[in-house]
Amino acid sequence: MTDWLTGQVSGAEVVVSERRIGDLAGVFADAEAFARLPADRVVYRTECILGVPPGTVGGLFWGTTFIEPGTVGDEYFMTKGHIHAKPDRMEAYFTFCGAGLLLLMDAERHCRAERMTPGSTHLIPAFTAHRTVNIGEDVFSFGACWPSDAGHAYQAIADAGFAARVVRSQGAPRVVPNESTVCRH
Amino acid sequence: MTDWLTGQVSGAEVVVSERRIGDLAGVFADAEAFARLPADRVVYRTECILGVPPGTVGGLFWGTTFIEPGTVGDEYFMTKGHIHAKPDRMEAYFTFCGAGLLLLMDAERHCRAERMTPGSTHLIPAFTAHRTVNIGEDVFSFGACWPSDAGHAYQAIADAGFAARVVRSQGAPRVVPNESTVCRH
Numbered sequence A, B: 001m002t003d004w005l006t007g008q009v010s011g012a013e014v015v016v017s018e019r020r021i022g023d024l025a026g027v028f029a030d031a032e033a034f035a036r037l038p039a040d041r042v043v044y045r046t047e048c049i050l051g052v053p054p055g056t057v058g059g060l061f062w063g064t065t066f067i068e069p070g071t072v073g074d075e076y077f078m079t080k081g082h083i084h085a086k087p088d089r090m091e092a093y094f095t096f097c098g099a100g101l102l103l104l105m106d107a108e109r110h111c112r113a114e115r116m117t118p119g120s121t122h123l124i125p126a127f128t129a130h131r132t133v134n135i136g137e138d139v140f141s142f143g144a145c146w147p148s149d150a151g152h153a154y155q156a157i158a159d160a161g162f163a164a165r166v167v168r169s170q171g172a173p174r175v176v177p178n179e180s181t182v183c184r185h
Helices: A032-037 A154-160 A181-185 B031-036 B154-160 B179-184
Strands: A014-020 A040-050 A060-067 A091-097 A102-103 A111-116 A121-124 A129-134 A140-147 A164-169 A171-179 B013-018 B042-048 B061-065 B090-097 B098-106 B111-116 B120-123 B130-134 B140-147 B164-169 B172-177
Touching: A014 B090, A060 A129, A060 B090, A060 B120, A060 B140, A091 A164, A091 B061, A102 A121, A102 A164, A102 A171, A111 A164, A111 B164, A121 B061, A129 A140, A129 A154, A140 B061, A154 B061, B090 B130, B098 B172, B111 B164, B130 B140, B130 B154
Parallel strands: none
Antiparallel strands: A014 A040, A040 A060, A060 A140, A091 A121, A091 A140, A102 A111, A102 A129, A164 A171, B013 B042, B042 B061, B061 B140, B090 B120, B090 B140, B098 B111, B098 B130, B164 B172
């Protein structure tokens, strides 16, 4: 079962996973602000139905991600982001509640952002890295459906980051170039 | 955008398709009752986002099916049903509103039915034919997400049918053996 208002996924087969501040070293730009947050603070949680083994060709997975409201310095709480290990695999995202941004980056590191509002439906193209950002004051939740053989290549993002970051500027979200990437590369 | 209450999909890229009585010859058991219905009566409608060409490996499609309430004789309005042309491709179904049954049939023609109620989430296994049935008094709508290279093999179902039918018996749905299949095979 999926609750269309909250995104909650229920049933015996649901697998819950959490990402806490302590799991997200290197993700946010402001290392000092990051160090001041408790390591056990939850940034996001997933509730998934993974009915076939990962890597199964032709299969589909289903799940909801809940991102807590908050910032690290001026940077909004967000997911680690990934590109698929099989990069031609698409993914469908669909928003349940809250306010988010979907940050997309193509193979040439060009970034663009799509607003995620309740009901918004996003078919993420192949060869496109994707990360979600909670730009609201409440929990932001969205569902996902993706091929079970897509896999997640987190390392590419961990190494090079996205070319853009989403920061709170005078109370509103702003997409800015990722200076730390510019410096490192 | 997808409206989580009704299932309506909106946006410039949405492709709408309808199946009317005249498109569904041979689907329902009661040929006489079928012949009495107007050929232009809509049985179901789909609203889909098909962002990549059919056959694209790794892609995903998204859409909602709306099945009208009604019967042909004692048999509820339903979809034609299909198995995927690439039969190892799964499909995700998720109910928005109304009351339905998901009829599933494996490669040995064993059938089972799952209740579809708002929020119910169904990951249809590989190698499994699937058909949906409106067992309620109102429009029944559900979403689907499926691989863009899955394809639809309608002919196998058109030739042999499902091994079970869903009929209204004393006002309630009942899953019964498909006698016409038994006769023909």
